[in-house]
Amino acid sequence: MAECVDRYTEMVRAKTATGALAPGSAEVYARDVHTFADLAGPDRVLDDLDGADVDEVLLRFARKPDGRRARDGVPDGGAAPLQSAASQARFRRSVSAFFQHAAISGWVQLNPMLAVTVRPKQRGGLRAERRALTSEQAAGLVGAARELSTDQRRRGRSDQRTELRDALIVLVLAAVGPRVSELTGANSEDFFVNAGTRYWRIFGKGGRTRDVPLPRPVAQVLDAYLAEGRPLLDRGLEPKALLLSWRGRRLARGDVQAVIDRVLARVEPDRRRSVTPHGLRHTTATHLLAAATDMDAVRRVLGHADLSTLGRYRDELPGELEAAMRIHPLLGRDDT
Secondary structure, X not given: OHHHHHHHHHHHHHXXXXXXXXXXXXXXXXXXXXXXXXXXXXXXXXXXXXXXXXXXXXXXXXXXXXXXXXXXXXXXXXXXXXXXXXXXXXXXXXXXXXXXXXXXXXXXXXXXXXXXXXXXXXXXXXXXXXXXXXXXXXXXXXXXXXXXXXXXXXXXXXXXXXXXXXXXXXXXXXXXXXXXXXXXXXXXXXXXXXXXXXXXXXXXXXXXXXXXXXXXHHHHHHHHHHHHHHHHHOOOOXXXXXXXXXXXXXXXXXXXXXXXHHHHOOOOHHHOOOOOHHHHHHHHHHHHHHOOOOHHHHHHHXXXXXXHHHHHOOOOOOOHHHHHHHOOOXXXXXXX
């Protein structure tokens, strides 16, 4: 992280010599990316950051006191005002420009800004934008994936068929909500059976692991992929990797979005909405919580260290308040 920021800062300041950038603008860019590195952790690997990590840094910046701004009536030693909405929006633009350059330079495989949910609002600065699919949209995507897993129409060469793999990717993302790096980093040996239930041992952030049981429909597609789909793609190049490209290489994070888009193309237009892998993580959390699933269980499924993190993943669903009032625990069910 620190090395990339230093190289980017040198590039930005060099633009002032050619007149491509004003010196003041160059210093603002440099200050913002150094602040981003400090908040994210200068020792982290830049390519390990995903949309959720950038979201967290943007929101931490929004809550960071602005020592340059004085507030009338605040005595010495008093709390400095927070970042203004304009400063928050500018910081996000600086971070976005940094990652655009990082993607072009090959420092990151996938620009994490594509999965960022935090957007500048006209009032109040940066706020998270709704990312979860509605029930109808999620059902359309999941239904298309399940149909793809049973599609008997074989297209193209037999050693390049990816129907089962693509169906598995979408079903796992929608049902379990892993980070995209956890999914692409998964190995076949990470899946095991205990007391008749399929589990996935996920190696998550901070060296933490969690064992997540797979819903039966997902487990069935996984078993079919391991028995029929993966052997077709296996060239012996990545013997442990669960998800393989048709060339036999471990699937990259950028490939996952292309898979989602292909499955989305099979969904009816009125139920279709573009979504990222991180948006499906929001979808998992939102629908599990809306179904009154225990919050700690949802936290453990998603791999969050703290319950408070769930608040960023919980989106409001259309009609959920009306549904809650129809089955009020004190008044009984209202089916009228």
